[in-house]
Amino acid sequence: MSYQSRKQIILKILDEKGDVDVKELAQVLETSEITVRRDLGTMAADGLLYRTHGGAMRLSLVNQPISFVQKSAVNAEKKDHICRIAAAQIQDGDVIFMDCGSTVFRMCSFIRDKRIKVITNSLPVVHELLNSAVSVNLIGGEVDPERQAVHGTMATEHVRRYQADKAFLGVGGISVEKGLSAVSEKEAEMTLSMAANAQVTYLLCDSSKLGKDKYLTFAPLSIIDVLVTDEQDSEVIQAFSKAGVQILN
Amino acid sequence: MSYQSRKQIILKILDEKGDVDVKELAQVLETSEITVRRDLGTMAADGLLYRTHGGAMRLSLVNQPISFVQKSAVNAEKKDHICRIAAAQIQDGDVIFMDCGSTVFRMCSFIRDKRIKVITNSLPVVHELLNSAVSVNLIGGEVDPERQAVHGTMATEHVRRYQADKAFLGVGGISVEKGLSAVSEKEAEMTLSMAANAQVTYLLCDSSKLGKDKYLTFAPLSIIDVLVTDEQDSEVIQAFSKAGVQILN
DNA sequence: TTTGATTTGTTCAAAAATAATCAAAATAAA
């Protein structure tokens, strides 16, 4: 049995169990311990595993995989409903903006296989679409650790350079009277920039946010074209509709 | 039996089992081992299989993509040595560039507690510094999934807007004769941009890359100021020193 | 901290696999 074959087996065991010891491998591979040690040595040098005393460990256990923790999955079902509808609006070839809202993030799993370009300031979105059919353009600027997103002058300017077919945005609150409101100026600025440079602006908004205002009101209702929500035909919805916003639910 | 017929059989066995050894094939094909070896040799040259000692393997088993985490684990000790030295050059208040090299990535753990600003095009670096004392500026542009980094025109332009105290860069290879070389044009472009906009340019380079040239040579030695390496006083090092590069090791 | 057991690195020799060279056999071309 060649080194390459042993390597495959070792990797497989490591993938299943997470760790192995030399003696165990020597038995499984029907070879001597010294050979196993040599194999583990070269594999460690190639960065395929982490060598421990007496054995080896899977790298992912040592060096935690890169992943972004998402905001609590509050209203997960509602959000998924909204995202399904929003994703259906996208066609292959589209260029779309996606902001750093938690609802917008959930769209990722519904657009992985689309041949589109996504321009975003959200790190979790980038991470989620990294190995997908989607081509990603990341907006540059100051990283906001709390929101895991990019904001600031540079980011705004970056957005201004691009023209998108559609923008998919989140928001803190929305009402007919006061329009759009946010909890942070940074997010508000990004929302405005994206809306300004997109042909059609979709607002993804679960029913808990409808008719609510957050501390910073920053834009009139008119900057959005379509409101995607889970709320069925209610008074609030009809008010939005009357105010000239198209409703999808 | 002709080579073509044997080839078909070998490929079929390989497809079913994943690997074979020469002796086994010699029996099945009713021919000598030397002939089998010759067959495997030509087939490997044609890219039909991967030749191992004593046999062959299916290509799909061998060609597994190497993740960034894995790459950064190669020569880990050397890299950590280099990173410790590099990190010691940084003072609170500094603005620094960091590129998407795997050695540069390892610097993260040594600079987490510094009060500095890091400007980078590397997603792993951003992730690693997300919850640290470091303030991060992310370079925007097209995301390259393979390198987990941002490149392109927009990225280059972004860098041009900033002036940094220090740049910490990786490279594919470096030699006194040909200067800096890279495996991709994108990386080369980013290296050039960062070097151009930094007061002092540090090249982080473990000994395995010294004196080696990669396919794309893109810059003279003069664009770097300091070479940080693990290689102790050797001929190669002295040559670099004589060429005007400061050495840290 | 010391002790004892285990693991590892190193060196070396045996074994296995390969490369290189050359001649015989099979095949194709004139």
Added chain:
DNA sequence: TTTATTTTGATTATTTTTGAACAAATCAAA
């Protein structure tokens, strides 16, 4: 048919891989 070319197998030298032996390093328990 003869001649040239390709393919194959045998032989030998070289390289790679493997396992054993032993000193050094490491770990765990007393």
